[in-house]
Amino acid sequence: MSLRNDDRRWGTVARFFHWIMALAIIGNGIFGLLMDLAHGPMQKINWLALHKSIGLTVLALFLLRVLWRLIDRRPPDEPGPRWQQIAAHAVHGVLYLLIAAIPLSGWWFNSVAGKPLQWFKLFNLPSLAAKNDHIADTVFAVHEYLFWFLVAVLVVHVGAALKHHVFDKDNVLRRMMPFGRPRP
Amino acid sequence: MNAFYSALLVLALTAPAVAAAADYTVQPATSTLSFAGTFQGAGFSGTFGKWNASIRYDAAHLNASKFDVTVDLASAKTGDKDRDTALPGADFFNVAKFPQAHFVTTGFRQSGAQVLADGNLTLHGVTKPVTLNVSFKPQGAGAVLDVAGSLKRLDFGVGGGDYADTSVIAADVKITAHLQLVAK
Numbered sequence: 001m002s003l004r005n006d007d008r009r010w011g012t013v014a015r016f017f018h019w020i021m022a023l024a025i026i027g028n029g030i031f032g033l034l035m036d037l038a039h040g041p042m043q044k045i046n047w048l049a050l051h052k053s054i055g056l057t058v059l060a061l062f063l064l065r066v067l068w069r070l071i072d073r074r075p076p077d078e079p080g081p082r083w084q085q086i087a088a089h090a091v092h093g094v095l096y097l098l099i100a101a102i103p104l105s106g107w108w109f110n111s112v113a114g115k116p117l118q119w120f121k122l123f124n125l126p127s128l129a130a131k132n133d134h135i136a137d138t139v140f141a142v143h144e145y146l147f148w149f150l151v152a153v154l155v156v157h158v159g160a161a162l163k164h165h166v167f168d169k170d171n172v173l174r175r176m177m178p179f180g181r182p183r184p
Numbered sequence: 185m186n187a188f189y190s191a192l193l194v195l196a197l198t199a200p201a202v203a204a205a206a207d208y209t210v211q212p213a214t215s216t217l218s219f220a221g222t223f224q225g226a227g228f229s230g231t232f233g234k235w236n237a238s239i240r241y242d243a244a245h246l247n248a249s250k251f252d253v254t255v256d257l258a259s260a261k262t263g264d265k266d267r268d269t270a271l272p273g274a275d276f277f278n279v280a281k282f283p284q285a286h287f288v289t290t291g292f293r294q295s296g297a298q299v300l301a302d303g304n305l306t307l308h309g310v311t312k313p314v315t316l317n318v319s320f321k322p323q324g325a326g327a328v329l330d331v332a333g334s335l336k337r338l339d340f341g342v343g344g345g346d347y348a349d350t351s352v353i354a355a356d357v358k359i360t361a362h363l364q365l366v367a368k
Contacts, residue, residue: 045352049224133265
């Protein structure tokens with residue numbers, strides 16, 4: 001177990017970022033879709049506050065993760081067809097973009113809707129834009145469509161990882177698993 | 185007209201003015217009645233569009249002074265659609281049952297350089313004492329009156345039930361009024 005990446009697998013820090021963010025993103029995405037099930041306005045206020053707090057946490061983790069990625073050399077690609085390696089990197093790039101863009105679009109929506117933004121009732125963050133009711137619906141649609149785009153990209157990402165694990169029986173998923181070991 | 189009748193005429197014209205010198209008419213266009221609270225760690229403020237104030241004031245005769253203010257609660261506006269929809273509702277002001285708030289002074293006192301107005305506020309069917317800081321500045325034929333006070337919203341049952349959570353909607357609400365007065 002190494003904090004840093006090595007040639008065979010992702011280090012503890014990279015795996016921690018990957019899985020904690022996977023959990024937060026998928027959880028918060030489902031939570032976001034369920035907002036309308038809240039019983040009464042106050043519960044919705046509290047649910048939305050939690051959704052926003054988790055989203056901001058994802059954004060903060062994203063920044064730390066990118067920082068770590070700049071410090072820690074990534075493991076070399078697993079052997080495989082060149083097109084698959086290029087496709088994998090392209091998907092990772094899009095995922096990074098969406099992981100930043102979705103919370104930022106939520107923050108933007110929150111700003112134009114003129115709502116406060118508080119992180120787990122601890123401190124407040126400033127608005128990204130002035131209140132503007134005319135564009136609020138559009139910005140919310142951006143937030144939602146970005147999420148559905150993420151779902152589509154995740155299908156590719158998770159599908160490819162499972163394909164490597166189940167059919168190719170290679171190291172692609174294993175080297176990112178929290179407790180698994182790379183195949184010899 | 186001889187001097188006697190002239191003197192009598194002057195007396196007749198000025199006597200009621202002297203007796204009523206402490207009564208003022210509010211200039212609604214330049215006067216505001218505001219409230220300010222905190223939601224999710226962020227301050228917000230609102231104004232009441234419809235209210236009436238009967239002001240009798242004389243800094244030299246505080247015991248003859250009196251404020252009597254009636255506020256049309258349905259006229260509250262804070263610039264937020266959700267909040268402005270919620271405020272008149274049963275959970276907050278409940279304007280269907282309690283359309284007006286009423287403040288009437290019970291006495292004035294001097295505290296150092298500050299004049300304080302003690303009074304009773306009836307809001308949401310509850311009457312409680314509220315004290316206001318008074319700043320009265322004679323100006324031309326009238327005066328500028330600024331008052332400021334603070335109340336605990338739950339003392340009046342405003343925002344009860346689910347909304348009683350003061351970690352989301354703060355307990356304290358500040359009241360301020362800026363009145364342009366013209367002597368009657």
